Amino acid sequence: MTDNYLKIxxxxxxxxxxNLPPTLETDLPGSxxxxxxxxxxxxxxxxxxxxxxxxxxxxxxxxxxxxISLYALHANSNPLVLEPLKAFKDFPNSxxxxxxxxxxxxxxxxxxxxKIKERSETIINSLNGRDVSSIFGGDFSFxxxxxxxxxxxxxxxxxxxxxxxxxxxxxxxxxxxxxxIDGLADVGEYxxxxxxxxxxxxxxx
Numbered sequence: 001m002t003d004n005y006l007k008i009x010x011x012x013x014x015x016x017x018x019n020l021p022p023t024l025e026t027d028l029p030g031s032x033x034x035x036x037x038x039x040x041x042x043x044x045x046x047x048x049x050x051x052x053x054x055x056x057x058x059x060x061x062x063x064x065x066x067x068i069s070l071y072a073l074h075a076n077s078n079p080l081v082l083e084p085l086k087a088f089k090d091f092p093n094s095x096x097x098x099x100x101x102x103x104x105x106x107x108x109x110x111x112x113x114x115k116i117k118e119r120s121e122t123i124i125n126s127l128n129g130r131d132v133s134s135i136f137g138g139d140f141s142f143x144x145x146x147x148x149x150x151x152x153x154x155x156x157x158x159x160x161x162x163x164x165x166x167x168x169x170x171x172x173x174x175x176x177x178x179x180x181i182d183g184l185a186d187v188g189e190y191x192x193x194x195x196x197x198x199x200x201x202x203x204x205x
Contacts, residue, residue: 105188
């Protein structure tokens with residue numbers, strides 16, 4: 001499977017570098033050194049180069065690598081527009097992925113709401129985020145930037161005598177400009193996986 005991921009990443013990088021946009025550095029946005037581009041992705045320092053993608057110096061060769069290469073291919077000059085936030089189901093053509101999004105991005109975190117609250121400061125600091133509880137409500141909420149121009153707002157409600165715990169994940173308003181819809185679904189899933197990993201102090205996403 002790793003070989004398949006690596007092939008897909010290399011194919012996408014070949015497409016990117018065969019017609020490298022002169023504005024890629026500012027479109028990502030990131031920094032450029034020769035033909036390498038660097039920016040923060042999924043809480044790590046990402047480097048894109050013709051022969052591969054590295055996160056904190058290590059090649060992911062995984063869905064993360066595919067998502068980052070897709071993000072680079074879709075880079076454009078539009079700025080991130082945060083509000084009004086959008087539910088995944090409100091993006092065009094999201095229906096085929098809506099069920100998986102609910103299961104793998106939102107419901108996966110429901111049993112962990114209490115632990116997420118305890119570890120929220122670490123999660124926020126590690127994933128380029130900020131506390132937005134006073135803005136977007138819930139019992140607590142935070143905004144994360146897994147990719148420079150894509151923000152995810154997680155709104156959490158803890159269980160009480162009347163209602164079970166719940167988690168809602170909303171996207172920055174124009175996130176669909178920077179990734180195709182299936183890629184956006186995967187960004188949600190893999191960001192939630194990273195949140196889950198931070199609940200185990202011995203694990204790292």
